Amino acid sequence: MAEKVTIGNCELWHGDCREVLPLLPPVDLVLTDPPYGVGLEYESFSDTEDAATEIGVFAVEWGIANSKRCVVTPGTRIAFNYPKPTEIGCLYFPAGAGMSRWGFTCFQPILFYGKDPDPPTRKRPNSRSSTEISEKNGHPCPKPAKMMLWLVDRASVIGESVLDPFMGSGSTAIACINLGRSFVGIERERKYFDIACRRI
Numbered sequence: 616m617a618e619k620v621t622i623g624n625c626e627l628w629h630g631d632c633r634e635v636l637p638l639l640p641p642v643d644l645v646l647t648d649p650p651y652g653v654g655l656e657y658e659s660f661s662d663t664e665d666a667a668t669e670i671g672v673f674a675v676e677w678g679i680a681n682s683k684r685c686v687v688t689p690g691t692r693i694a695f696n697y698p699k700p701t702e703i704g705c706l707y708f709p710a711g712a713g714m715s716r717w718g719f720t721c722f723q724p725i726l727f728y729g730k731d732p733d734p735p736t737r738k739r740p741n742s743r744s745s746t747e748i749s750e751k752n753g754h755p756c757p758k759p760a761k762m763m764l765w766l767v768d769r770a771s772v773i774g775e776s777v778l779d780p781f782m783g784s785g786s787t788a789i790a791c792i793n794l795g796r797s798f799v800g801i802e803r804e805r806k807y808f809d810i811a812c813r814r815i
Contacts, residue, residue: 622815625788625798629808632780632801633670636677642799643775644686645678646766646787648758651690658804668696674780675728682778684729686770691720700726704741706762725766732772739769758783763790771796785811 617630617638628635650660652667660666671689675697678685688706689697692715704725711719725741733739747759767790771777775796779787782800784807791798792815802808 620812622812623792625792625800625815627782627785627788627808627812627815628799628801629803629805630801631670631803632674632677635801636674636681636780639681639778639799641681642778643682644684644771644777644796645674645682645780646686646770646777647674647678647779647781648688648783648787649674649781652693653690658806660803664693664696668693672697675726677780678778679728682729684727684732684770686728686766687726688723688766689726691715691722691724694724694726697726698728700728701730702727702741704743707742707744708746709744710746727770732770741769758786760786760789763787764793767791767794767796782811783807785814788815 617628617635620627649671650662650667652664653662655662675685675687679698687697704727706723706725708721711721713720743765745759745762747761763786767777773795777791777796778799780801782802788798788800788811800811802811
């Protein structure tokens with residue numbers, strides 16, 4: 616049974632996104648960093664390629680059907696398992712962001728679905744370079760704060776609603792709070808859900 620906690624303009628759900636998403640209304644943006652299929656063992660989820668593909672594709676298909684835009688950072692291992700995006704960008708990490716089967720991974724693809732929220736008179740890059748280090752907050756792979764600020768700002772406008780079905784430690788939520796967006800987050804691991812609630 617999913618549990619809901621409301622903190623300010625944030626609605627936080629502890630549960631599996633496959634159970635929670637069908638209960639939710641449409642949003643303006645689904646922005647998420649799903650499991651990558653790299654073999655991490657969480658308390659209630661084994662991050663195999665098949666399991667990550669199943670849960671990630673479910674969330675993205677919900678996002679495509681129930682939002683104006685969907686933006687996903689899927690990692691490199693299973694990126695081609697997702698629906699064909701409208702556009703592709705990347706987050707480039709010159710110093711590397713983990714190991715791959717061919718050495719250091721130096722980029723993270725960004726899959727964009729839907730229409731760019733920028734008007735034709737204001738076009739911005741769809742990619743970003745970063746040397747920022749993530750804060751240590753108890754999650755094994757938190758996203759850098761400035762990276763999430765950039766993604767939220769790039770993919771939405773002030774006053775819109777943003778949903779992250781793989782909330783983790785709440786980095787997307789914090790970016791939304793700082794940028795004037797309402798937030799809905801879902802996290803299945805109790806430990807990370809509690810970290811996100813404390814941070815928010």
